Amino acid sequence: MKQAECCTVAGGCIHGGCRAAIEFISHLHGSGMFELLSIIAQAALVVSIPTLVANGGEWLTHVIANHEFHAIPILTTLARFQGLLVGGLLLNATFDESYYDLQALFVPASRWNLTMGQFLLERANLFAYDPQPLLDVLREQPTSGRGLLIALVVVVIPTLVVMICLRIWKVWDALRGMVACLGTALWSAWITIYLVCLFFWGLYLLNYWSLALLALYIQYQRSRGGHH
Numbered sequence: 001m002k003q004a005e006c007c008t009v010a011g012g013c014i015h016g017g018c019r020a021a022i023e024f025i026s027h028l029h030g031s032g033m034f035e036l037l038s039i040i041a042q043a044a045l046v047v048s049i050p051t052l053v054a055n056g057g058e059w060l061t062h063v064i065a066n067h068e069f070h071a072i073p074i075l076t077t078l079a080r081f082q083g084l085l086v087g088g089l090l091l092n093a094t095f096d097e098s099y100y101d102l103q104a105l106f107v108p109a110s111r112w113n114l115t116m117g118q119f120l121l122e123r124a125n126l127f128a129y130d131p132q133p134l135l136d137v138l139r140e141q142p143t144s145g146r147g148l149l150i151a152l153v154v155v156v157i158p159t160l161v162v163m164i165c166l167r168i169w170k171v172w173d174a175l176r177g178m179v180a181c182l183g184t185a186l187w188s189a190w191i192t193i194y195l196v197c198l199f200f201w202g203l204y205l206l207n208y209w210s211l212a213l214l215a216l217y218i219q220y221q222r223s224r225g226g227h228h
Contacts, residue, residue: 042116043202043205045116046116046119046120046124046198049120049194050195053187053190053191054187054191057184061183061184064183065180066169066176068168069176069177069180074164075161075164075165075177076181076184078160078161078181079161079182079184079185079188080184080185080188081157081188082153082158082185082189083184083185083186083187083188083190083192084188084189085149086153086188086189087126087188087190087191088192089134089149089150089153090126091129091193093134093137094129094130095111099112099200100200102203105200105203106207112200112201112203113204114201114204119197119198119201123193123201124194124197124198126189126190126193129193134146135150137150138151138154161178161181165177165178165181
């Protein structure tokens with residue numbers, strides 16, 4: 001009898017605990033906290049991706065290139081600068097001002113109303129961007145400001161990289177250095193596009209939470225300034 005009562009009591013406690021948990025989750029969802037936690041989880045994933053890709057790319061570069069490659073700053077600098085320009089030019093050629101309009105950023109029809117899959121496969125994917133508009137500019141307006149930048153990316157920097165590699169190493173090691181420079185440029189272009197798109201997608205996802213976080217950050221900076 002006592003055992004049955006204990007089971008009944010335990011069952012009541014279990015059902016009460018479940019009910020409390022459900023009410024707590026419902027409260028979180030109703031208050032927007034559940035949505036915020038989901039956004040934070042997505043943010044943790046998308047922020048970790050560049051770190052993983054960077055580590056993989058660094059390892060691959062060490063495998064491909066001569067061991068002296070990273071001791072020659074001009075090569076890595078040129079490759080990174082080339083990638084930065086490529087990323088910026090592709091963004092400029094693909095997105096008009098409506099993509100960066102903060103007034104239209106938070107509405108349901110926002111350009112940044114994307115799922116995580118759409119963000120990763122479309123906006124943050126370097127190879128989803130069409131380079132043809134840039135090549136058209138280079139062919140039709142080679143002396144314009146954008147045309148000169150594209151020529152710098154497509155002609156000048158690659159020529160410099162080839163000349164430097166051939167001057168430093170023999171043919172096989174020079175080819176390995178060129179491949180490493182190409183990989184570094186691709187990584188730099190990808191991370192440029194990724195970070196810009198992540199910034200605007202993150203603003204859309206956080207919505208009013210972004211304003212709250214900004215206010216907390218400003219308050220934190222003020223408190224630090226007060227201590228000094």
